[in-house]
Amino acid sequence: MNPSSRKKMWTAVVVSAALMTGAGACGGDGGGEAAGGDKVRITFAYWGSDARQKLTDQVIQKFEEKNPTIDVEGDFSNWDSYYEKIATKVAANDAPDVMSIEIRGLSEYAGRGALADLSGKVPAADLDQQVLTSGQIDGKQYAIPTGVNAFSMIANPSVLEKAKQKLPDDSSWTWDQWIGLAKDISGAGGVTGAEYNPNPAWLQIFAAQRGEKMYDGTKMGVSAETLKAWWSIHQRLIETKGSPDAAKSAEIGATGPEQSLLGTNAGAMGMWWSNQLNALSKSSGQELTLLRMPKAEGASTSGMFLQPAMFYTASAKSEHPAEAAKLIDFLVNDPDAAGILLSDRGLPTNAKVLAAVKDKLPPVDQKTLAFVDQVKSELSPIVAPPKGALQMEDILKRNTEELLFGKVTPDQAAQKFLAEANAAIAG
Missing domain, CATH: 3.40.190.10 (Periplasmic binding protein-like II)
Structure with a gap:
């Protein structure tokens, strides 16, 4: 849109x-x-x-x-x-x-x-x-x-193996470990370690790991500090070359699974809905693996949720x-x-x-069914967000790109996002 x-x-x-x-x-x-x-x-x-x-x-x-x-x-x-x-x-x-x-x-x-x-x-x-x-x-x-799915990490084991890296223990890995793994894969040459996805589902998961809601009635429940911490993951991925730069990432983000780094065998890891494993596997011709999302340090919950596709x-x-x-x-x-x-x-x-x-x-x-069955007990129930939530993806993507392109500071991006997001869902 x-x-x-x-x-x-x-x-x-x-x-x-x-x-x-x-x-x-x-x-x-x-x-x-x-x-x-x-x-x-x-x-x-x-x-x-x-x-x-x-x-x-x-x-x-x-x-x-x-x-x-x-x-x-x-x-x-x-x-x-x-x-x-x-x-x-x-x-x-x-x-x-x-x-x-x-x-x-x-x-x-x-x-x-x-x-x-x-x-x-x-x-x-x-x-x-x-x-x-x-x-x-x-x-x-x-x-x-x-039907149901979960926003998850998807990885290409063969790419990790070529980079002399192992699949992580997804029951305990952290965002820092994900960034480090992406850096090492990119450093081995040939492919990029990860591609980030500025999907509101990722922010919702990250906020839950920090004890916050995405929405609190008709206002945003996520704090400015959590937003800045979330954006810092994107920034560090770019700085360490674990992901493409901001311009290339924006270009890739405007496409679908078939044109993604995973889908074109140009990347090792990416975040997608679990039901997109099929399209990614067909496009890449590779056997891909679903993983739990990494956690914030000290998080007591995965933050992941089961959602109708x-x-x-x-x-x-x-x-x-x-x-x-x-x-x-x-x-x-x-x-x-x-x-x-x-x-x-x-x-x-x-x-x-x-x-x-x-x-x-x-x-x-x-494989998708087995993964959902495996993590189902860890997933939170989902409720319909307030009116205006359809605008959230556009608002989040726009503010994320302004930050990553250096047009605004993290503080400015957080204030701007929250103002726009709260206005969208105010009713």
């Missing part, structure tokens, strides 16, 4: 939608029109890569085979344009019947009345109940988790809510759907479905 405020973007699309409506552009082009005969057409919006689009096309085809009276139109977007597109459609009363939304956007869209309450409409008894609660706002089930939600304005709910039901509760999607949207949260497809999972997905 453009670094400009999504709050301003929402206002702009509302005005634009009002003008469109006034010109007679009422009603959806796929949100409830008959598809011919007795068929109903619904639209399913999602973001992702070309690989996800192919899998989604397959799962839609399977759903239509089982539900011949329903046609599903896939509405695919890349990540950068997805929320702008959804915001425009929602503001124009033209929302897709089923929408993929990440946890940072849940409060935003539920609070605007854009999402239907799915309580009792999608069978949820076999879903992980703790994960299911993450899709609730004010006691209403606005979202159903697609994304949610399925239904439009509150859908003309065919029953069909929308049926599609979501299929996606999360049908083994045939899971057999197609595997871990693309996270490992299934339906225990029966996971058991049915477990043996069919390819080795890389088996």
